[in-house]
Amino acid sequence: MEPRLRPGAAWSHIVDWGSKYVGAVVRIAGLLHLAEHLHDGWGQPIDADTIERAALIGDYYAAHALAAFDDMSADQSTRNARTILAWIERTGSSAFTKREVFRALKSSQLPTAADFDPPLSVLEAHGYLRQLDPPAPKRAGGRPPSPSFLVHPEVHRPAASVHPITAVRRSA
Structure with a gap:
C-alpha cells in the first residue's frame, strides 16, 4: 500500500484513510473466515482464498472511498x-x-x-x-x-x- 500513499500517488490526498486500508481488509478477511467456519473458525488459519475475497471487497471499498473523498473536496x-x-x-x-x-x-x-x-x-x-x-x-x-x-x-x-x-x- 505504501506506493499508493507516497506524495503524488493515487492515495496521497487521503493518507490518513489509506493507512487504515490494510487493517480493514484484514478485518474483512477475519469476518469472512468466521462466517465460513462458525464453530471452529477461531482455531483455524485463514486461507489465501479468503484473503483474496477480502481484497476484492477492499477494492470496492477503496473505489467508493476515493469517490466520496473526491466529491467532498470538490468546489x-x-x-x-x-x-x-x-x-x-x-x-x-x-x-x-x-x-x-x-x-x-x-x-x-x-x-x-x-x-x-x-x-x-x-x-x-x-x-x-x-x-x-x-x-x-x-x-x-x-x-x-x-x-x-x-x-x-x-x-x-x-x-x-x-x-x-x-x-x-x-x-x-
Missing part, C-alpha cells in the same frame, strides 16, 4: 465542470461553443453565461478542452461571438474494460 467550479464534461460525453461533442453548452445546461447552478467561465477554465486546465482562438471583437449590432472549444479525443474513449468479479485481481 463548485469542479462540480460544474463535471456537469459540463458529462454533457460532452453524453452528446459525443468533439467541438462546441460556450453558447451551445449554456443553452443545454442553463440551471439554477449555472444561471448566466458568465457562470460557465470557471468550470470551462477547470476543464481547459486539466486538458479536457482547448479553447480555439479568441473570438473576433463584437460585430456592430449583434451579439459577440461565443468562444469555441475543442474536446480532447481521449474524453470519448472508454476508461477501462469491465471484467467479472471472478477475474484476477489487479495489482496495486
